Amino acid sequence: MTDETNHTQFESGHTVARRYRRRGRAVLAVAVLTGVALALALQAFAGRSALSDVRASANEALALQAATVTGILEKYRLLPPLLARREDIAGLFDRPWAEENRAEAARKAIEIAGFSGAKDVVFADAEGRIFASARKIYDRSSVQETTLFEAAGQGRLGRETRSLDADERAYVFASAVRREDKVAGVIAVYVRFDQIEATWALTAMPIVVTGPEGVIFLGNRPEWQLKSLHGGAEPLLEPAGGATGDLFRAPDGGLVIQAVRHLPLLDWRLHVLADHAPVTEARWLAGVIGLLVAALMGITGWFMVKRAEAVNLRMRRDRASALRLERLVRDRTRALSETNASLAREVDERTRTEEQLRRTQKELVQSAKLAALGQMSATLSHEYNQPLAAIRTYADNAQAFLERGREQPARDALSRIAGLTERMSELSRTLLGFARKPGTAISDVRLSAVVDEALLLAGPRAKKAGIMIRRTDVDGDLVVRGGRVRLTQVVVNLVNNAIDALSGIGTDRATADPEIRISAHAHDGDVALVIADNGPGLAPGDQEAVFEPFYSTKGVGEGIGIGLSIVYTIVKDLGGRIEAGESDMGGARFSVILQAGDRVRETGDSALAQAGT
Missing domain, CATH: 1.20.5 (Single alpha-helices involved in coiled-coils or other helix-helix interfaces)
Incomplete structure (x- = not known):
């Protein structure tokens, strides 16, 4: 080239x-x-x-x-021999022409034809004369005129094709009736051909049956009945060649391919003619x-x-154009390389900025938890001081009882001291778990345990403020997908937010008879945790804005507006959503909708503690 x-x-x-x-x-x-x-x-x-x-x-x-x-045809082959052996039917041949016998024979013939679906059932005497039949189609003919009578007389099953005309065609099975080792008559069953032709009616290919003489007596082409298919003066099919001699010309001038099968038991030839047009x-x-x-x-x-x-022809012109294009591509390549380098620097800078943002966000969440702990520190110290004072009292009592030799009261005092220390230990574990940085794993968490931990942390503050917390319909079997520490922080933040609102922080005055209700229920395949109060509630414009960072309805120095934003972020990371609205008590309502976990009950709180952080 x-x-x-x-x-x-x-x-x-x-x-x-x-x-x-x-x-x-x-x-x-x-x-x-x-x-x-x-x-x-x-x-x-x-x-x-x-x-x-x-x-x-x-x-x-x-x-x-x-x-x-x-x-x-096989269905009717055994019918005549079976009928000939029936005593009630064979007895009719003793006096075949008696009037009462003919009436009974006609009735039985009609009954047998009706049950079997035969075209006709015929009873003939020893001379072949028909003395009773079901439909009287062949009464004017004699069975002796056919080979049926001869075959039946020899003890064989007689069979023959009968074609009175194009409309009256049938296949006959006949068997002799013997009385005292003599032929008393013949029972003949005529099988209708219209059943066979009905099965061929929906077949597009011509299907015909010819007898030994080559005459058509059965088929799905009515106009071909009783005509010669191949031989005779006017055959329907004319040979048209073909390598195997199976190609013929039909009466309508079209070419057909013939398939033939000989039926030896019937001495018939079955022909199927397929159209050569394909x-x-x-x-x-x-x-x-x-x-x-x-x-x-x-x-x-x-x-x-x-x-x-x-x-x-364009080669010489294109060569000059190619040289100019090469120079242009070289210049553009240099510019693109510089642009790519600049973009790479911007991508690296954006990646570092996003990583710094994620670290800052995690630190902000942790700071918010520590701030919540600081906010609850006064009431939590009271929760420690009460058991400590009671322990001192019980210890003094136990010492006094021991000095007096009263062991049982001393044991009771020591048991109470053990219970109080267990309560303080549980509070310490909850505080440590809440204060540590949460993980990112998501697993099944029992919702009631999360609510228990949150109320253990936020409950003392509510009690000190005189706020009633009612926990209703939190089923112990409700399991959600999440992390235990992160879900506890969500509940603590929402409860603290409600305590602030009921205490009058951010409003003109505190709420009379303040109350917080916590409930949970299944919700469209998920689980909804609802925290509602009877405080001042949220303005319609604040229901969406409260989840934005640094948005707060409190006064200066009373909050920085990140608590609900952190709640929104945690719930979204867990695959759920949070909705704000008005409660049925007139205050605010926050619905946390989480993915449902397996509804199974854990065997102990230790198993739940390991379910995820």
């Missing part, structure tokens, strides 16, 4: 165009020859494939319909596809030649 390109740089445009025109004509000639050869090859292949499919379809239909015919259509379609493929190849080759010509 390089040598040809260098050569065309020294040729005139007219010479280049003439050379490529010759190439284009050669491509079109090759495309025409290829199209003819490809069309013929595809036609032969598609014809063989379609013919094989049509034959397979015809053979499949042939096997199915053969099974259908034999299945329907083979012709497949050959025609394959030829068209071959020509289209060749045309596409020719057009593609022509355009490739024209494209190569255009490329060669």
Whole structure:
């Protein structure tokens, strides 16, 4: 390609165009020859494939319909022998022409035909004369006129095809009735053909049955009944060739492929005629596809030649343009490299800033917890001083009891001292757990344990302020997804916020009969923790703004406005949400909606303490 390109740089445009025109004509000639050869090859292949499919379809239909015919006739094959052995029916042949016997025989024939679905049931005497039948279709004929009587007399099952006309066609099974080792008569069961033809009515392919003479007596083409299919003066099908001799021309002029099966027990031949049109259509379609493929190849080759010509003619112009483009790309690349370096520096700086922001946020959350502990320190010290004073008193009492030799009162005093120390230990553990930095793991946490810890921390402050905290409907089995320390901080912050509002911080006066209610319930597959009070409540404009950082309704020096913002951040990190509104007591209501965990009861508080921080 390089040598040809260098050569065309020294040729005139007219010479280049003439050379490529010759190439284009050669491509079109090759495309025409290829199209003819490809069309013929595809036609032969598609014809063989379609013919094989049509034959397979015809053979499949042939096997199915053969099974259908034999299945329907097999149902009636054993009926005449069974009837001939019935004593109540055989007794009718003792005096067949007696009036009462004929009436009874007719009644039984009608009953048997009705139950079995046969076309007719016929009782004939020893001479073949019919003395009773179910539908009187064949009463004017004699069974002795057929081979049925002879076969029945020999102890065999007689069978024969009866075709009185195109409408009265049936297959007959006959068996002899013997009385005292003599043939007393014949029972014949006529099987209707309309049952078989009904199963073929929805089949598009012609299906016919011929007897030994080649005459059609059964099929789904009524106009072909009682006509010769192949032989005779006017056969319905004319041979049309074919490699296997199965191609014929139908009466309507179309070509059909014949599949034949001999039914030896019936001495019938079952014919299925499949339409040859799919083979012709497949050959025609394959030829068209071959020509289209060749045309596409020719057009593609022509355009490739024209494209190569255009490329060669533009080569000299493009070379100059390429040199200018290279210089432009070099300049742009230098500018982009400088821009990328600047962006990399900005990304690094933003990453450091975000990391610093996250650290500051964690420190702010921890500071808020420590501030809450400082706010509750006075009441918590009272919670320690009371047990200490009681311990001193019980210790003095125990010493006095021991000096007097009264051991049982001394043991009681020591037991009370142990209970008080356990209470102080639990308070210390709660304070230490609340003060440490929370982790980030999320696990199942029992909600009642979280509320217990929060009330252990915030309860003394509420008690000192004269505020009643009512805990209602906090089911011990409610489990949420979260961290125990972080959820405890959420409840502590919300309770402290309610205590501030009820104590008059940020308002003109304290609330009379202050009350805080804590409840929890299942909520649309989640768990909702509700903390409500009867304080002054929130203004409509403050219900969304209270969760913003540094937003506060309190006075100067009474708060910095980060408590509810921290609550919002923690709940969001745990995959939940918090909503503010008006409580049914007239004050504020905060609903913390968390993901529900497994509703299982932990075996102990130690297991809950390890469930996550």
